[in-house]
Amino acid sequence: MSSVFLKMTGIQKSFAGVPALEGVDFELYPGEVHALLGENGAGKSTLMKCLAGIYTIEGGKIEFEDQEIEIHSVQDSIRLGISFIHQELALAEQLTVAENIFMGCEPVKKNGLLDNRKMHEMAAKLLERIDAGFSTYVKAGELGTAQKQLVEIAKALRIHSNIIVMDEPTAALSQREVESLFRLIRTLKQQKIAVIYISHRMEEIFEICDRITVLRDGKNVDTMNAVAIDQDRLIQKMVGHKLIDYYVKTEHPQGDTVLRVEHLTRKDRRVLDVSFYLKKGEILGFSGIVGAGRTELMQALFGIAPLEDGKIEIEGRQIRISSPKDAVASGIGLVPEDRKLQGLILHHSVSFNITLGILGKFIHFPFVNNELEQELAEKYIQALGIKTDTNKQHVINLSGGNQQKVVLSRWLAISPSILILDEPTRGIDVGAKAEIYALMDQLVRNGVSIIMVSSEMPEVINMCDRVYVMKAGRIVACKEQKELDQEELLRYALGVKKDE
């Protein structure tokens, strides 16, 4: 390999006195795909934001092609040719896809006015490159989470960069998009563009990365070649101890049908004539490619979107759900797909967020049992290993994965009898994932029924008792666990194979 491209040494950064990075070193060579790994809150995103000019480093230095440089603003890093796919989706919802992609570097005509035609043409090309099949004229707000992620990826490609930082680009993507992203990364490599790749999906790391740097608690653990290490050892480096059972799944008898949905069709026709059932103590998976309508189905079940037709029965009784409040009252819980938009009360504390659904337990007008509140919050902070200073920390300051755990905690605290998890492990580290799987297992053993929408095939295959595959708003297949096979599920999802 040629000479060092980017070199970060002794990087330090703290928030309100709490250190997030304590002297981190990082090196990057041209044309390499360098994985940055670590648990939630290890400091990966913070390190990258220092590079992006969003945070200013408090110690250490950054060298670019052997020249020491200072990055004080986003403009600085753009000038250096560094592009970012940030972990948290940040799109202007009212603007079109093309406007989002070229935000801040809009093409202009010779007379200084905007060149919209050119912008849309260029945007369409970028979307084609990553196999994204939507128009550049739709508003970003109308896209699903995965499609938004694709827009973020396209955005990183809008200028010719030397370095592209990808902070969990695949967290919201399904198999198909991941594959085309990887194809893209391989061509970038050939053009000697360096990629910093952050992900919690282990398989991906080994598939695409050349070297791996592991962080823990804001410090370097190790940097190694990907070929020189196996998954177990890598996980051990990240978590600090050996992880024995990853997918925890115990056999247990399943009960009667708790939920039966028949001929469900949404008013906006994003979900068409869907029928399925869920048994007590079952983990039911929903698989499909991006935009298959899984999220839409769950929203309909949860009373967020109006129905045109269909019947919902819980424990044999037909019910009407016209708002999330009704759903919660009938014992349904939903951990939404987009934590920032739909899950978190960002400017309030961790405990505020965790206890939001169970206020009745400790608020008895005009008294608030604060001790109980803390206790409840603390219980979940411990159980899910949420990394936070105190439970008074505002959620907005947590790392992405820890935010996800907070949302999960709220629903665990409400303890519904039917729990819908929409991409529950999105952005969660391996250790925590294992904990969540264990938790799911424990829940179903206690008689809770779980619906899991997931784009991560391995977790669908290993955790679910039964899987429905969706395509274009309809259910196209239903498979028992023993029949589950990654290839086949994908074929159904893509519509290559059809059930008779």
Add this chain to the structure above:
Amino acid sequence: MNNKNNRFYRYRINFISSLKINAGILLAFVCLFVLASVLSSKFLSFDNQMNVLRTITTNALCAFGMTFVILTGGIDLSVGSFMSLAGCLTTVLVAWFQVPAILAVLLALVAGALFGAMNGFIITKMKMPPFIVTLATMNIIRGISYIITGGRPVLISDKLFQKIGGGFLGKIPISAVYMMIAFLLMWVLLNRTKFGRHVYATGDNLTAAEYSGIDTDRTIFLVYILSGLLSAFAGIVLSSRLNSGQPIIGQGAELDAIASCIVGGISVTGGSGTLFGTLIGCMIMGTISNLLNLVGVDSFVQLVVKGIIIIAAVYVDAMRKRKI
């Protein structure tokens, strides 16, 4: 960890926590207070302090309601009109229809709540922006109070009614007492009930609040009723002090109330801020006016000085917040 938590917990529930959160604006207030004492020898006198309290009552009552509204991410421009309507209604009932004062007050409060409910209904059920809805109802309600009074002051000689807002409790003006009671009630409502939490959650992230099973429409509906109720009460107290029903009172009251909230650290976009902050905001605004009047600053120059002091006060707060 638990230990630490426990410390935090004490912290939180105690009144001191409010002080902590509002340290910046409190500091600004203290500065202003000291400045005022230096500039005017009369400022610190008990009578003058009571005078300030009495004067800020109307604004504070409106601002308390406004706090809830802004916390949910809304705005209520109609508070001044509520004041006018409630004041006129009470005096018209008492003076023209010989309704007993207490009953008239209750009826006016009910009217305030009803019109507040109308605001809430249009905003939640018809899904229209609070700004434009309350701007419209501001006109409508003021129009109604002009119509019922014919646009002229309603004279009243009911002794009881005069006492409602003009009386004293010992040496403390009764209106200041109302303000403190309202503050305590609203504080409990905001900090010690589910409703209060829902207000914060709704304002911070409406979608997330909805997804959590909170009936956000109901929450929003209720805050407008609250705002209507409190500003109606403010109007009644002011009318009693004015000894007449005046349809023109409360003009610009909405800006004063909003300003007090924001000076007190309520975030304009909703979801964060404390009621204690609002109270301090009201005190700052009241003290500025009182000080300028005590010193006898020319009314044109007052405008300039007032503007500068407001910026300075909020700046002190902004500086402190950035330091945390």
Add this chain to the structure above:
Amino acid sequence: MNNKNNRFYRYRINFISSLKINAGILLAFVCLFVLASVLSSKFLSFDNQMNVLRTITTNALCAFGMTFVILTGGIDLSVGSFMSLAGCLTTVLVAWFQVPAILAVLLALVAGALFGAMNGFIITKMKMPPFIVTLATMNIIRGISYIITGGRPVLISDKLFQKIGGGFLGKIPISAVYMMIAFLLMWVLLNRTKFGRHVYATGDNLTAAEYSGIDTDRTIFLVYILSGLLSAFAGIVLSSRLNSGQPIIGQGAELDAIASCIVGGISVTGGSGTLFGTLIGCMIMGTISNLLNLVGVDSFVQLVVKGIIIIAAVYVDAMRKRKI
């Protein structure tokens, strides 16, 4: 795909697209217009239509600037004071210091831009909420215009100055011409320049805009200058029509301008809405007033009717938007 893109593309950039996006509010306007024609035989006359255009000019100029400000997620309460200051400054310069009218106008515009820059500076560099900043500067600037005029009207007899706002271009009032020119310029600025795009991006998602390398501080700074400039111009035109510098003009102008924007579909939280919508919003507000005066509705009842029409107009818009 490309085909689809192309169709949509035409769609978007053509003027028709503006009509499409604003179909709801346009519909409301048309209803109002028809209603007005039925209710008053004079309404449709050319003279009256010109009269409406002339009357809305001041509000429209302020509202155009306000549109930019609200699109970035801010608010500018000081527009009315800018009007007052610019009007007074121009007339004082002309009447007392014999400065040529054109030069005086330019100086007043510069003053508007400078004070606008002051707003922008405090908001972006001192990180303070626009609401409170502009509320404070509203007081400060109005105070200044009272001080420079001594609170009295400034009489002026300069013929050129009178023509600036009072003249005609053929049969069309010159102020209506200004309004249309300002509309076109602002439309291009908002829809055809990088700055305009940045305005939308900043208001829609500040973080996203910042992460994309947009200098959001600069964008915000500029919109306040724009607002200052346009409202200063509005004040000059109005003063010319009044044939005197009046420090009391522009009171409540901020609410009118904001209302026009919101009626026109500008989202209060920033990031969405069109300038064309604002124009329609201004026309609706102007037509309502004109109609009510033409029909001779009692001024108290006017308030009520006006409020109801505003709600109805916005409701029509809200309904249509929900249908898309």
Add this chain to the structure above:
Amino acid sequence: GCSSGSDGAAGDAASKDSAPAAAQQEPADDSSKDGGKSTDSAGDAKEKRTIGCVIISGTNPHCQIFEEGFRSVVEENGDEAVVLDADYDPGKLMSCLSDLIAQNVDGIVVESCDNQAPIQSIKEAADKGIVVAAADMLLDVKEEENILVSQTVSDNYDGGYQCGLDFAKRANGEEKNYLIMDFETNTAAVERVQGFQDAIADQPNLHLLETNQPNPETLEAKLALMDTWIQKYDKIDCVFAYHDPAAMACVQALEAAGKLKGTLVYGVDGNIDAIQAISEGKMTATAKQQPDQLAILSTKNMYRVLNGEAIDGDWLTKVPIIFIDETNAKEFLDE
């Protein structure tokens, strides 16, 4: 007197030491008690007193002249004047009065925007021994109540009446259409309009087209209302506006529409810009109030009582208005 019943409202603290009748003797002791005020009046035998004044609005030329009149009298007496601005708001008026009382001024002159609103505060002031005189607005207070030393007001009704008479004279029996721009929430404006209408009540040839008020009460709205009237009515011969700023807005609108010639425009106040317009033949006439006289008379009354004397003249004085038209406008321009 008959007011003792309401004293209870002011609380026991205040009523202990002050019967309203005694109140007027007290201030002399009161100011000597207060050392702070006398510090800078070096060597002078007489202590510097503070006299407060609340005006309707600092932005109204009428009130500015009132303020000047007030200040001139206070200056003459070598005292300090504090002038506060109620800005047309009854609530604010009351807090201004409270602030003056808290400041322990010796006397107050109230130019009120409302006939009821300040009464409670005036009672409080009287209880504290502050001498209060009212001017410009006739307050709903009787002499026997012993809380005001005097009331000095303009004859608003007559202002309107004079304009009405002039209109009738100029119409000279011909058919004429007229408009009234009024302001129903303001008592003074209502009186003026009443006066105008009463003066022409017996003229069958004068036809009222419409009465309406600007909404809101801003210059822009006045202009817009007149603009619309011009569209609406083909023949407008006369406009009576409740005060000069409104009349001037009518003049501007008519002038812009080219309809000023032949249209009579009346106002009340006698503001300088209106008089100027009259002298230029743009406006027809105005009824000039004498705010300086109002202020001077009431302030002098206040001083008399403060010095232990009796007021000279009646408790209620109506200061006459001066009718100004093109014949005498020049005289007032030079002032």
